[in-house]
Each structure stands twice: as C-alpha cells, then as structure tokens.
Amino acid sequence: MSSTSGAIPSARTGSHYLSGLDDGRRVVVDGRFVRDVATDEATAGMAGELAELIDAHAGSGAHGGAHGGAHGAGGAPEADGCLALAYSLADSAEGVVARGRAFETVARRSGGLLGRSPDFLATIVTAWAGAADHFGRFAGNVRDYWRESRDACRILTHAISDPPAGRGDGLAGTLRIVREEADGLVVRGAKMLATLAPFADELLIYPYRPLGEDESDLAVSFAVPVATPGLTLYCRPSLAGGGPLARRYDEMDALCVFDDVRVPWHRVFVAGDRERANGLRDGTEMTSYAWHQSSVRAFVKAEFLWAVADRCARASGRRGAPPTRALLGELAGIAETLRSLVTAAEAGARKGASGHWTCEPTPLACAAMLNSRLYPRAVEIVQAIGSSGLIMHPSPADDPPSSPAHAFYSEYFARADVGAAEHARLLRVAADLALDRFGARQALYERVFVGPPDAFAGKFLDIYGAARGAVSATSGPLTGITAGP
Template structure:
C-alpha cells in the first residue's frame, strides 16, 4: 500500500501539457484510496483475502488454483474488492496479481538468448511481485495509427514499443502504447503485445515483453483529460468526483531495460504467444469477469431504484425492461460459475477456468451493461437532466426545492442524489468512458464472437444432426 506522496518518486507524469506531481491532483488521491482497498481487505478479512504458503501470508490473488474451491475463494475476494468501488476500477492490483501466480509456473517456454534466460526472468519477476505485493499496471494495445499496414511499415517509430539497441546489460526501447490504465498510481509497468493483432515476420524489433518501474528514465505517462468536476461535490457527481481510473498514453524515449526484466525480445512469434501461453489471459479474465458482474449488478440495481423512486415500477412495460436486466445479470452470474465448475487442471497442475465460458461473458457483458445504462437514461430522462446543482439547497431557493423536488418515495435531497448518480453513470463523460471500457478493455466483442463458435464443443449437437441426416 502506498501513500500518494510515495508516488512522487521521479516518474514523469503529464497532465494538460505539464509535468505534474501525482500527489498534487485531488482525484488521483481519491482513486488511490479506493485502489488501496485491495490491501486494506487483506487486514480486515484475512480469511478471504489471504492465504499461507511456506509460513508466509500472501494476498489470495497470488494463490495458484489447484481446485475449483480455490477459484471460488478467489472469486469472493475479487468480488469484495470490486464492491469497494462499485466495479468502476477495472485494473485494481488483483487483476495482474492473479496472472503473476501462473506466470511463475508456466514461463519456461519463453526460452533464452545469448544474454539471458527469459523463462527464468519471468519466473523470478512473478515471485518478486508476489513477495512484495507490487501493484502492476500493464499496456498491450499498440496505437491505432493505420491498422491496414503491418506495424513495421509505419515510419513514425511510435506504432508500438520496439528495441532500438541491444547491449550486454540490457535493451534500449522506444515507442508507445495507446492506453495504459492506472499508470500514474502503479508501481511497475508490464509491456507486451495483444494476441488479437498478431505481429508479422517484419515486426521483429516490436516482439518484446518486459517489466519496468514507472519511474524508469525515458518512460513518459501522458494522461488523458480528467473526468471529474472541480467546483462540484460528490452529491452532484457521485462517481466521477470520487474516482478516475486515469487512462494514459505511454511513451518510451530511449528507456533502458536490464535483461533480468525482459521476457521476450527480438521474437515476434514468441511475442504473439506470450499473453495466452503464460496463462495470464485466462486467469486475469476470471478476475475481470467477476469485477464486471459486480459492475453490472450495480448498474441493474440503479435502474430498478430509479424506476421505484420515480413511481414507474408498477407499469408492465417498465417491469419488462427491468426483468430483462435481472435476467441478463443471472445469465452472466451463471456463466461465470460455469467457468469455475468446468475448469480443468492443465499440464502444470493449475486449475484453469473454462475459457469458452469466460469469453461468452466477455462477448455479452458489454451489451448487457449498455442496456442497463440505456434503461436508466430512458427512465430518469428529463428528471435527471433537470436536477439543479446541489449547492442550490443551501441557496436562496433551498426551501422551495425541498418542497418542489420531494415525492412520497424520497425527500428532495435523496431524490436529487439518486438522479445525479443516474446521470453520472449513464450520461456523463465518466459514464461513457465506463461503457467504452467494458466494450474494449478485454478485447473487441466482435472478434471474440467471431472466434468463439470455432472453439465451441458441439459434439453432442453434431451427433444429433448426423443421426437425423444419415439414418
């Protein structure tokens, strides 16, 4: 756990054209406090959030699952962490921590070169992260400059991160990654390439994977515009004035990475294999879908609360809309449970959740979340758009508003807080970023669906077809 001041460690963080100190930005302080719930829960609920191994206590995310019960315990811990921020922080420390657990056991295939052993580097790094409970952020998506061309055909040098110099003590890298969530408040940065946009033969220098502290010279964290609303309280903006997950554009400008922090280098084929074959993808997907269902339940509950408070929930058409939301929620909950129950032991004795089930969640949850937001928008509609600033309750018109905005279901202030929350999640910049995040942070749902049917086990269905067609 960090204090905000400890993050002013020389890291180059930029906001609105200026290099800043992380501790000087109020919304960064609030986000860090919510992120630190990961560490707080280890102390307040150790039976759920920690485990003992070789006499040492670790966060449960680092436990290598050997049984379905191990996955269920991790599920419960992920859920409690997500509930502390209503599912709005997608990259809390448990996300990559669970990937580190399996990386330590599955890294040998990464091989070696004349300078170093990549498999051992990854293993030792994962063990170090676990021992010190390091908060890792990651960046994998390459800037979308011209997807019609291979990355090596884009001359700017910023189409990805690539090696520009190889030395006996390490590599020097330059380039960029399009989006890195939570970078300003993390400890380390893990860089690799996405599996859905495969590198090609000419992309060799871009075939890298490595980890580095965020205060490494040459690493620049260029934050997007913040989504909070200075001058207003959390009564006006209950979510966007409470946290901002702080996406950033990451630039490497001749940054030196020692060999012991390098896991793939000068190998486009190994780079393409890294995310999937290390096991990081499958186990971080489990954490991510548990977090996602927490967020979907929050959005579903909000839509139902709005309908009740506005006196709309006795209309059959509204009930049908709300019933669709709760049905969607149950479908996702059941599919995550199925991923755990149908998991299998891999060749390393790691109990791995069923990836087909997790990908079904990832292909469906973004649309279900958007539907919940749209229902909230359409039910709250002008009511949420017309809510005065909360400061008006202390102004000249306060007594009037106390009467004018009150209903039999809620007094004026409680009704206004709820409608402000509805607006913040469904219609503000914060809410639209949350929607975009759900659609794309785990991969493009279109790509997921287009591949999902190819990997589905339809042996029973095909047997029935064959019996009917060939009798």
C-alpha cells in the first residue's frame, strides 16, 4: 500500500487537539454560545473521547504497524496509525484490506457508536484526491487539501443536505454562491446538518442531491475551518446529560449557517459547475471508499448490540429460554450478514478507474441498504431482551448504605455471577442504546445514513441490476423470456 505523496507526519496529540478547540468557533447549544467545546458540560465528554482516539490512533509509526501502514512498495514513507491509514490510497488488494482493519480498530473503541469518527470523512477526501482530475481547474486544490489533512490528521465533517426551506421549488435558505471575488468565493445560506461539527477541525461542503439546470449557484464544494468568520453552528439539544454512552459519545448534530463567508480559492473544489457537482460520486468512486468505512462500522455496531443483548440475557437468567435464544440468534445473523458483506467487498477489491484500488461497491451498497432496516430491528431485540430491566435498574451504588433501599438492591438484583451494581451498569448501557434519546438518535442515524431508506433501496436496485442482473436474466429457466423495458 502506498500513498501518492508523503512526508511522515509528526503525531497529533489529544491534548493539542483539546487546546485548539478554543479558537473562536461559533457553536450554539441549548440557546447559548459555547465558550470552549473542550470544557463545556454539553460537549466535554465527546471532545475528550476524540482526544483519546487521537492519542491511540493518529500515530506516525508507533501505532500503525499492525495494520499495514509502514512503507509503500516504492519505498516512499507513509502516514500510518489507523486514522492516518484512512487517508491513504491503496495500490493493491492487501492495501484495501489493511484500510478495512484500520476502520475496524477505530470502530471497536466505541462499539461503532461514532458515526462520524474521523476516518469517515478521511475516506472521502482521499477518494477525491485519487481521482482529482474530476475537479478540472481545482484538481490541485483537492490534492493539496488531502495531503495537508492527512499530514495534520485533520478531523473533518461534512454538510451536504439542504434545509427544509431549500426543498421543492423555493430554494430560499440553501447555501449558494453569492459572488466570485479576486481572492475567493462568497457563500451564503444553510446546510443541514453536520454531525460532529462542533468538534471538527474543518467542514466540507458539497451537494447531496442532483442539481437542475437553473441551479448552478448551488453547485459548490469547498472546505473551511469550523472557526471561520461568518459560520455559525446551531446544534440540537445536548444529550450529554443522559446515560453512560450519551456522556461519552454524543457526537452532536448542527445546522451550519453561512453568513457571507469568504472561501479562499485554494479551498474551492467546485464553483458553479453543475456537471462536476452532479458527477462527484461516479467520477471519484467516493461511495466505495466511504461505504467501506461505514459498513465496517455497521457490523462492529451490530456485534456490540449482540454482546449487550447477550449479557443482559445472562444477567436476567433468561439466556437459555427458547424465545431469548431465537432473538439472540437473529441478532447474531444481522451482525454476521453485515460482516460477510464487508468480507465480500474486500475480496472483490479491484483497481478503479483512477488507478487506485478500492472495494467492490455492490456488497457495500447492499450493507448500507440493509443496515437502514436491520439496525432498528437490532435495537428492538435489545428492547425485547432487556425488557423491564431497561427502566428498572437501581443499584446499591446509587444509595448510601444508610438508605432503606440499599440492602434490597443487592437482594433483588444480584445473581450468582453478577453483582447488583454491575447488573445496573449493564442495563444502563442497554437503556442508552434501546430506550433513551441517545439510542433513538442512533437508530435514526442508521436509518437515514444513506438518505431516505426507500429511495436508497431503489438506488440499490439499479446498482444490483448493473452488477448482477444480466447473469440471472440470460441464463437458466429465464433464457429466451423477455418482459419489455
């Protein structure tokens, strides 16, 4: 595996990341400006989690050897560490698989609960850099941006969908180019919504839906630091006051409002060119890169839910009951289906049009489609198994020994192999996943990760038809039978 250029980056540290968050970024949570994302009670938990992720996986050599980073075949030094590996281009099938294992290592830290762990957006700018010619006169900007982001181990997020006022015929409110000036573009309007935005170094913008003939001013793609004058992030209410998972993994979602923001030319990737904007996905194979990361994360998350459900069943004494075994078996099947699709995609890795190696996209598209339906079912299974324990999980640790209830918690909630306090901790994790607002938001995230699930299923039908349809339609019992267009 090798990247197209590469000085070894000096390792980024978590403490450096945290101190850099007090940079004037305009973040509004619960109706107030957050002064410092690293220390505010609404955001400190997640900021700390990202700092730990950086310390564990940003590495410049210390952490990445086991994942195939090291040096490229041509002897060029490479970025390594799992986060840096997400920024690397593969020149072999082994390189693709190594990237997959790096995604897996990152996902396992959070049980797959971080939808926007930094490796996700890294895959997108990497795909763009590998196929930079797609960007025409801005190709050099894309390559430079990828190189800088990789070397700095930048945390990026993206905002691609339009706010409600920008849908349908009236386009009021949607982010657009207002004018071009000598030193760059001026943009105004909103993009909705960016997960992780308050914690990111930079925000990447590009269109989500295909643009019509009269929408050239919406054909814009660029990157800006989150702390850019004129950019404000209006966040949904914080979930950090919730259970144990919410306190650590509330990655936040924000409406991004641009008030005549200046984007310097060197950060512009598309400016008014509808064809390049509409061709972004096919022209750069970015979905194959991004869905590799998201599909790995999906199977890790399903395995995590299975482990939670399995422990809940053991702790409640129901693990041997046939209905419980059936539910656990179904959940295991969900995890294994998603894992197998990743294996299939990696096994089908091939050299793409850009000359770099990527996964076979069809199994990844299948995983994306199925996960939007299977994740809500997995949550339902955790609910069924956790049952009343999801609301009734008192612990002796909650009350002082002098409390009248203290003794009864141990008497009624401890079992032979699990103490009452440990049982309560487990059920609180399960409640966070399956009952509380944190879990509801996680389920919605997976449901719409690739857009409305029904729309994506239709898209997958086309992908499947193009990749496999001809085989079953022209062989076996259907040979010679046609059915119109």
